[in-house]
Structure formats: structure tokens, C-alpha cells
Amino acid sequence: AQSVTQPDIHITVSEGASLELRCNYSYGATPYLFWYVQSPGQGLQLLLKYFSGDTLVQGIKGFEAEFKRSQSSFNLRKPSVHWSDAAEYFCAVGNQGGKLIFGQGTELPVKP
């Protein structure tokens, strides 16, 4: 069965520090992988996606993620976090039918 695990429910970082959010997936074929960000009371905004090709993908707002098939991981990174990055982050895996399965989310407060 398809599943997505975000091991860290809550991570606190200081502004300017680097960030890595973990995501592990279980999927029988080559997955479509996504990272979304959700601000309080808002919908989801797509940060980046991986379908095929280069395993290091660049997204908006300075985020990047690396697909590692051997580890079934798709971790999200940012070299220097800004206070405006405080939000909840969701990793998701999708299939060709368009269905998305989301991880539990990682809440990210940013300390000044």
C-alpha cells in the first residue's frame, strides 16, 4: 500500500539556520513526489515536485528536495530559513490517476 511518513511532527529552527524536513514513502512503482506548504487557515501551495530525471529538484522560495530511491526518501531542504517560512509542510506521493497521499505534516515555527 502507498504511504508517506514524515518522522518529525514538529521542528523548530532559528532564522538564518539551515533546514531539512524528512519524508519517506512507500510506493510500488516510480512515484510522483511533492512538497506542499500550508499557512494557518489556508490551502496548500506547491513548493516543488519530482516526476523523473534529475533527482535534485529546485522549487520556489529557495527550497530544494532530493529523491533517493535507495532510501525511499524525498527530503526537503533550505540553506537559510526566513521567518516567513513558518508554516506546516506536507510531503505527498501521487499516482497517475492523480490521487495524492499525504504525510502527517511537519510544523515549522521559526525563532527570530
Added chain:
Amino acid sequence: GAVVSQHPSRVICKSGTSVKIECRSLDFQATTMFWYRQFPKQSLMLMATSNEGSKATYEQGVEKDKFLINHASLTLSTLTVTSAHPEDSSFYICSANPGQGGETQYFGPGTRLLVL
């Protein structure tokens, strides 16, 4: 591009009444839209897949008679919560797939439903 809107953004209703939520793709056509439910501090749970011109496909455990979905056009899907009860209070989010390959979904801003 790829903007999805939802209306209303929040609604309060009495128990036993029905509430309709609209999801519109503003600048693209979407043969498929999805409806999710999100409880506080939790992830999104897919409720159903809305297909233009055909019946919606519901996920296991979702009551199709309670959550009526209509996808009447390529830019509009509606979710009607019938005979709402307090336990239906939640954040409902829709998404739409432009269908240009890549399977990327674009999400609406969500509708906060409170049933008293």
C-alpha cells in the same frame, strides 16, 4: 496561472441543515477535482474524486449520501454536506488537476465549516 477558488471561505450552520461548497478552477479546465478533509493539526484525508460528467468516486469510509459531489462543468465541482452535524465540522479543501501531464494538483484556499 492554475488558480483554484473555493466559496464560501467559512460557514456556520445549524445541525440538520445542508451546506454547499463550491470549487472552481479559474484559469484552466479540470476534468478531475478532488475533495479533502482536514481536522485541526492533522493531515489532509482524501474524501472523493470528482469527475466531470460522471459520478464521483468515494474513498473507503466516506458516506456518499452525506457528502454529495457534483462536477457539472470543467471548472466547477460542488460538495454538499447534507444534514450536517457537529462532527462534520472541519476544514474542507478542494484541488484540481489541469490534466496536462505531471499530475500536479492545485489547491483551493479551503472552507472552514462549523456546525452548531
